Amino acid sequence: MATEGVPRIEMDDGRAYVTDVEITDSTVVDYLQQFDDDREREDAFVRALRVGVTTLDLAETSQQEEYVERKFTEMQRDLQEEIDRIEDEVEEKFGDDGHVPQIFEDHLGQDGHLKQHIEDAFSEDGPFTERLDEELGEDGERIQKALDPDTEGTPTYRLKRTLQDQIQDLRDKIEEQATAEETEEEIRQRTTLKGDDFEDTVENILSNLVYNTSNEVEYTGDTIGEISGRKVGDFVITLNDTGQRIVVEAKSDSGYSQRGIKEELADAVENRDADYGIIVFECESYIPNKVGYFHEFDSERLSVALKETEDDDVEPGFLRIAYNWARTRAVQGYVDSGTAFDPEAIQNAVSEVSDSIDRFSTIRKKTTSIRKTANEIDEELEEIEGEVKSELTDIRTEIQTAE
Structure with a gap:
């Protein structure tokens, strides 16, 4: 595009x-002359520019x-030339007629130097065979003796003794484990403890108490009762x-006061x-000591403990007596005061049960400190339990007579 003069161009x-x-x-002039309107001509000029x-x-x-x-083509050409050069060198060194195959053939081939040296060393009259005979003796007598597991001091004898000791240790551990499991099972059977959960222990004892009777026991520890949001009463x-209903709450934690026990029972x-x-x-x-093994509150709530310390065995007999006591109290409250029955006879029977429980608690404590008289104490416990059952039978008979 030819122009005359020097155009001024300013940027802003x-x-x-x-x-x-x-x-x-x-x-350019002919192109711009196509447009008659100045505005169109200016637009055309800008487009052309x-x-x-x-x-x-x-x-x-x-x-x-x-x-x-062009540069990439030159680089590709140079690279290809370098590849061709390397291929030629590899072929020259490692090809069928190259230097490396020839070296392998000279040393490791059929007639190679290394093969000849090995044959010379391990031949029947070679130095290696002679050295073996010196070290191991004729026909390997020395090595046979060194490997005999019955010859004291040999490596195989030491290995045999080590294995025997390890096997014996393993047997001892198995026997110890079996003995421990048997002892644990005996304790479990003696205490009716089927698991580590104290609630399971209480449930097992209660189930045995109602077995072959018309009474029933139900676990309610996971359900909300009459009090909103509360699950108290296991x-x-x-x-x-x-x-009538008797609620039983199982506790295996410490820190309860007498007031706390009464409130828990009420709830x-x-x-x-x-x-x-x-x-x-x-x-x-x-x-607390003032609560002890067996304690009744207000003739309608009862606290009982099944052992003295954590190291002692659970004594199911305490819960059995507590259940019979609670059942007697519940039946006593059920009988209408206007019915013809002898309340004094029932009260006397309850008092006798209380005396029996006191004797039971005293004797139970003796068993923890006087092991030599254990058999005599157990017999007396059975006698007391029989007395309790007999007294409760008299109570039921009195009530049925009144009805």
């Missing part, structure tokens, strides 16, 4: 201002691409003859809508 804020431009190129600038950019980019392609015993009775409540502690050491 992303704009270019072109002045004093005269175009004499006939192609934009196309020209774009064409120049494309031309420069094309030149750059040609340069890169078991409920239903006396089917009278329809359990209310929560399970029971007529009588029993709280069973695993150890007497968990509760």
Whole structure:
């Protein structure tokens, strides 16, 4: 595009201002003369200028691409030449007729030097065979003796003794484990403890108490009772003859005061809508001394412990007596005061049960400190238990007579 004069081009804020431009190129002039309107002519001029600038950019980019392609072709050619050179060197060194195969053939081939040296060393008259005969003796007598497991001092003898000792240690450990398991099982059977959970122990004892009777025991420790959000009261015993309910709460933790025990029992009775409540502690050491093994509150709630310390065995007899006591109290409360029965006879029987419990508790403590008289004490315990059963039978007979 031919112009005359020097055009002025000023740049300002992303704009270019072109002045004093005269175009004499006939192609450009003829193109602009197509437009009659000045506005259209100006737009056409700007488009033509934009196309020209774009064409120049494309031309420069094309030149750059040609340069890169040319350089890449040169590099590819140089790389291929280097690869061809390396292949020639490898073929020269490792080919069928190369230096390396020839070296292997000379040393390791059929007639190689190494093979000849090995044959010479290990032949019948070679140095290795002679040295073996010196070290091991004729026909290997010396090595046979060294490996004899019955010859003291040999490596195989020491290995044999080590294995024997390890096997014996293993047998001893197995016997110790078996003895420990048998002892644990004996304790489990003697204490009716079927697991580590004290609730399981209490449930086993209660199940045995109602076995072959019309009464039923139900685990309720996972259900909410009459008090909103409360689950207090682990078991409920239903006396089917009278329809009364005895709630039992099992505790294997310490720190309870007498007041706390009474409040726990009151909540359990209310929560399970029971007529009588029993709280069973695993150890007497968990509760105050004034409560002890066996303690009744207000003739409708009872606290009992099944052993003295954590190291002692659970004594199911205490819970058995507590259950019979609670059942008697519940039946006593059930009988209508206007019915023809002898309340004094029932009260006397209850007092006799209380005396029996006191004797039971005293004798039980003796068993923890006087082991030599254990058989005599156990016999007396059985006698007391029989007396309790007999007294409770008299109570039931009195009630049935009154009805």
